[in-house]
Amino acid sequence: MIDLSQHSPKTLDELAQCCQEAETAATLLACGLAYYQLFGIDLVSYHGDSPGAPAILYHLDSTGVEEPEWHSQFLDVEKLRESPVEAMARQQVLPLYWSEVAEAGRLTRAESAYMQGLLRRYPNDGISLEVHGPGGDSAVVGLGFAAKQARLSPGGLYRLLCAAQIAHLRYCALAESQSPRDFGLSPREVEVLEWIATGKSNGVIAEILGISPHTVDTIVRRLFSKLDVNDRTTAAIRGLGAGLLRRPKDSAP
Template sequence: MLNKLKGLIEARSLQDLREAAVSAFGEMGVPRLLCLSPVGHDRSVGRGLTNAGFPEEWETAYRDTRHMDDPLPDISVRIGTAFRWHDLPNDVVLNERETRYLSDLSKWGMAKGICVATYGSAARVGFIAASSESGEDDLDEVDLSLFQIGAETAYLRYCQLMSAELQYEMNLSSRELDVLHWMAQGRSNAGIADMLDLSQETVGTYVKRIFAKLDVFDRTSAVMKGVMRGLVIASDPNVEAAAQQRRARPKRA
């Protein structure tokens, strides 16, 4: 198993990492994987999905609307350790839509599985879930601690590979990332200046640089691009509204 974990660390590309992860978790008995990143409190914003082995029917439904019903990422962040989604902790309270979503997993062959919150660079929070090939096998024998170690290792490498791509493409400085973060929280230039102990003119200069590097012309577009690339997690209502409008657009044939 040590060699499998080493393979995660040494992956040179996202495709290499995907193959190494399927191999490593397959040895644990859970070869089907999914990763959400980044994960925030708002289920509608910025959760990129990577699917390796789960049914296409589930993925289509999840990308469409069912991601809004999925309670597992939120539960995983609160708990902080790996758990079985078919055996939730007793203190978990679900609403009607969340209960229906977990029940519907059976029809996609995903009745049983394990999942965990993961943490990476640039304050990214992710979510990794896995199951057996049938989704019905007894997973009580799967070592949750070992799964969590593997998931964290895989996610850290994922963040490293993504950061390398982003630095090449965008090359945002640490201060520009700070400004983008507060933009994503809906702060004005004046508010950002207070938070970072800068002048408003300096913040304005950083904002212009961010626009240029991200190839955008307004704050909402900058934050949207940052969210989609995993640089920030947004709580700005304007960004959330823009995301809703984007999802509501008719799909092209």
């Protein structure tokens, strides 16, 4: 669960200040999610362009709770390679609607199937956009709507683009200002964290690294202790903010 209780920016100026003052990736995330919520957004995804970069989705759950709560999960990076949304978002200046991508006439059969599945899961539509950082450090951000609504005005779309860009630049600054030594992680612990962030299970990580599953379990417990987290997704978020997950990683089974 992501705590937004201390962060409630209502304008771009307030969001910029919230991001500027954020000293951790978790705080920065809370600033962005609180602002997006004002636009009726209940789903936010973030996928860095670098090979091996994790893709994380944040979903607002309002079922059976007094206060809606944001939860996070990993996305399948391999399936995202089939997504025409990401490819088109990288070619656009302004955000594009998912339904517009689905209606495009030049999709392949696989891309059409991907879009049909996406709009079945998120029938209220959404938008995707690309954000840019120093050294070509870009990412695609997806924003899903909680309810059917009229298309946002050009000004509304531009404010969302600016909000995502502000948050991404602050993330880049946080990542540059920290190093893996900040948490005292060993090279092996960093390596395991990188594979965790790509969605690999402990068993698969053991096969990739040629070590026993018990050894991986021990390393993961030690990682959680050093990062002061209790789950894999939060560990990845903290690793992103510390610049631990920004190195390209070769694909593996």
